[in-house]
Amino acid sequence: MIDLILQNFRMHVALSEQEAALVTSAFQYRKVRKNQLLVEPPYPANTEHFIVSGCLRIYYLDSDGVAHNIAFGVEGWWLTDLQSFFTGNASKYHVEALEDSEVFIITKERWEDLLIQIPSLNIYFRKLYQNSIIAQNDRLLNMISTKADERYLRFIKKYPTLENRLPQYHIASYLGVTPVFLSKIKARLSSKH
Amino acid sequence: MIDLILQNFRMHVALSEQEAALVTSAFQYRKVRKNQLLVEPPYPANTEHFIVSGCLRIYYLDSDGVAHNIAFGVEGWWLTDLQSFFTGNASKYHVEALEDSEVFIITKERWEDLLIQIPSLNIYFRKLYQNSIIAQNDRLLNMISTKADERYLRFIKKYPTLENRLPQYHIASYLGVTPVFLSKIKARLSSKH
């Protein structure tokens, strides 16, 4: 099970058996039920999560009580409130299971220890963060420069599996529109065959 | 002059004199005039830029020919199309000088060499990217969950110097509205004393 993480690390850096053992002992396996929270404001997000199975979301709850989905995470993805995890400040985002899921958890202290004990992991995480920057860039650009109908079409193209796996209103929130308006977009699109 | 970069590195990691010399020889000093481009699609962004003086912007030109400012960079900031720089793919963003500026440039090859020769720089860049993720997170959240007038108020609070340094339409583009609408926002705000 933990092999999924090791495999992930080894896609970018080499690990000795001893180092692999260090990694194994640093993580903790945990099952989370649907609707359970792994990060909850204002408590700091002092854990990072590697998803083995299931599906999670990270979302922001604004001052009007409306949730804005920032990202979804599925098998093989990392997910936490990185802002809080890095700075130690109060978290701003909720991380919640959308399905019964399995994750490997590492606390910030153990994560920092691991980076000291296995310096090459700095390369892995530098690259992971590079990819995260790229993904966020795309998302921001998408929000800024395209309308909702276009964003919807790109979403179902990019994540065809999530389209069926998630309720419509979670996708609407991710796209930055109300569920009502997304429904109207779909109606409009399907009327133009 | 190059000391600005060394100083920056040394805020996060220790560098020997020998390593400092490696750094110095890896960068190239360059003056850029207002309106000059450092990155231009579709050529890959194979250089990263450390700004010593002046002001630059990175922006996306959409299919209608409208520019969307993604970020501004001033003294002490890094700026390039990271997506292209990391992947080697065609760049999507323009990087342009908004004022006569001075930058230190490093090519991707030399950057990768530097990370191999000075492994501790992986820590510096990991942290740099952590901060970049945090900043992008904030920006995305801002775009998603607040209206234009609020975004404007936050902008002038966060970057009071840029407010006077840049023409209004660049700020409007950064905020995700038209210059016309930003003008109306300002009129509305000042009418409420």
Add this chain to the structure above:
DNA sequence: CGGTCTCTTGACGGAGTTCAAAGCTAGTGG
């Protein structure tokens, strides 16, 4: 069969855009 949760549909309202015209400002050349 009766809730609860999700999606749809329609009428109305607000935020932001587009287009066009006019005012303002700064540089430039005579």
Add this chain to the structure above:
DNA sequence: CCACTAGCTTTGAACTCCGTCAAGAGACCG
């Protein structure tokens, strides 16, 4: 020192995208 231009900002009217509210239609589950 003035006149001209070119670029930036303001203002108003009509329009589009998207949100809010409210009511109804399915779907699922006890």
